[in-house]
Amino acid sequence: MVRFFIIDVQQSGPDKSEVMLWGRTEKGEPALVIDPTFRPYFFVECKDGISKREADELMGKITELSLDGVKPVGVEFKERKLFGKEKKLIKITLPKPADVIKFRDTVKEWNDVKTKYEHSITFYRRYLIDTGITPLTWVEVEGRESTEGPYAVIEAEKITALEDEDYPKINILALDIELVEEGDEEKIIMVSVKDNRGFRKVLSYKKANVDYLELVKDEKGLIQRLSEIVRGRDPDIIVTYNGDRFDFKHLSARANKFGIKFVLGRTAKEALFKRRGRVYAAWIEGRVHLDLFNFVENILTDTLSSDSLSLDSVSREILGKGKKRLEWDEMQKAWENSKGLERVVKYCMTDSDLALSLSKVLLPQITELCRIVGQGLFDTSRMTYSQLVEWLLMRESRKTDELIPNRPKFEEIQIRRKAAPYTGGYVYPPKGGIHQNIALFDFMSLYPSITITHNVSPETLNCGSDKDPVHRVPGTDHYYCKTHPGFIPETLKKLVKKRREIKDGMDKLKPDTDKYRVMDNRQHALKILANASYGYYGYAGSRWYSRVCAQSITAWGRYYIQKVIRKAEKMDYEVVYGDTDSLFVRVRSRKDAGHLLETVNKTLPGVMELEFQGLYKAGIFVPAKTGLAAKKRYALIDDDGEITIRGFEIVRRDWSLIARETQEKILLAVLRDRSPEKALNIAKKTVQRIKKGDTSIDKMIIHTQLTRPLKEYEQIGPHVVAAKKALQRGRPIAEGSMISYVISKGTGTISDRAEPAEDAENYDPEYYVNNQVLPASMRVLAALGCKEVDVLSEGEVQYSLKTFIKKGKKR
DNA sequence: CTCAAACGGGG
């Protein structure tokens, strides 16, 4: 008997019909547990009105069915609920995962068969759902153990879940590569590794005076040595930041070019790329490749205040430390001249260092998500909100004998996407000007609270007689049954209940303990899942799709926030801006904010609750004209001078530096100096300077990437024209190249006048004023009541903009 | 107005 901590899951062995669990034993040794007993299955639904005799005949026929010499290993009748309706099903169990495809495709064509269910659930994930085995928890394994080879292999006879909460020692190693362009090739020049047991190293084939640098012969040697080091350090988890789309993509491509195998795993298998939606994920057998960027992009992005998800800004926010900037061409030049490479080496190490540090914070969060949705680390760390909810619901349906609805077919997804968008959250239009003393309030888990309070579920929708007690959706004819608990609200209720228990338990713990941190991550994961459930109803790829449920939830949401705004205004507070579940209100003090909160909460039913989030010295709110789901676009400064900027997305490289810089300066003038005049004058001066030709041409450069071979472009955009010119002048241009160009003076379309940055001698003031600086500035200035002509007219601002500064009014 | 193409992260 072995106590074993599961880290990840895969299917392998003959015909991929064995489930393999990678992890560590309680002695701290890496081990592989093989469970060869679980068999794949799927369901067919008998056609409507089938007689008992016909059904028996159908079952007999399936039992006798033999395809390529394979027969079912089990055929039985089952009953399951689907959206509240009982379904008569035949469960067909087969020897190997691949048999499921053969059998379902044959049987679904038969006359007495209506349709198939649960036929496309990946085998090892199905295993986790059905056995209830949970990754990143301890289990007790009974079975035969063989210890030849580098790690123990246990063929399991019985696996029992344990309640233990302790963490085993897990080896974690972070890696990062640096790349330069040479001709139309991209070469790996450096790689850093750092692990959680004090090991660190940078590999390169040019000298630099850094003690942890190890010299290798060439790029090929670098990849081979990396492989040796990783296998020697034997990590359970390899951490990267964007490794799926960058580091492993390049490592694998270069290894391929040199004709060497790229093996980092515990077996001889090369790193593989597994398709996950639109991108590939780099997979390594026996270890988990944890690409933190996925988790940051999919899950964390909502809670981060930073607009950019770069390793630097994410680390700054989460860890309080970032990295020294190193411009792209600086690295390129340092490598070409073999000078100043120390900086590059250190930069490379910093990336691994930050990734490793981030994993210390994020891995515990991801771990808790794994435990709730019950799927492996590799998969869970790459899931979007909707996928997390889906896997949770799939696991939950097994427990309650719900049938898992089929995934929508591609055409169905298209139809769902094309459906007219429905009304989302209520937006209280932002009042212009710079506001002072603002309190931010928001509803605690608004949409989950509504879902639970009003039993919003596909099968409770308009269910039962109109005379039964029901929840009526404000402003519509829809209602939800009060007597039958819905599957999804019930699932949410469990999450909320568990979260409540954990939070209560946390009150008895000291905040600076490991136990407390685990509990905090757990309650946060539960919150994430609960909050994602609304989006899942409206997500086109959803198995439990229900537009009406999603619409009902937002309808109630609008109802409640409007109710709160009315109440606040009645009490003579000024609401400055409101969006979906949050509102900004001018207050006199913290106490004043508390008074409003208390009064409002007395009027809210059930689990609905408004929360106070913070007090800000000043802020600016900008109406977002585009889209139905209004984007939050605002900038705030708190008492400590800390600045929060949301939704001003002009930090993109396809905007010129002059536009980005100007917008930033304007925002700072607004928040720090609370001076609309200063803000406006920054814009005016910039415009004047551009018109005079006084601005450095470097600030006019726009960077756009070629995403395909030049010939394949149908739309000839500015960067395509610039690339063609560069090519004619004998410079190498390839797919993927970054094209830097300037729009120059002259005649013709904007595209015609795009010049490669190196050749550009002048810039078109008209273009940079009207298409770059003006739109970027107006995003902010419009909220101060400025018009475009104010920016374009010459001279300093004459009139006073003071009226746009609003202080908290006296009551 | 519609449609195609780019953004993100990484270097």
Next chain:
DNA sequence: GGGTACGTTTGAG
């Protein structure tokens, strides 16, 4: 390894 599709914004035509 059995299903494969991000959400949003900008510019050209």
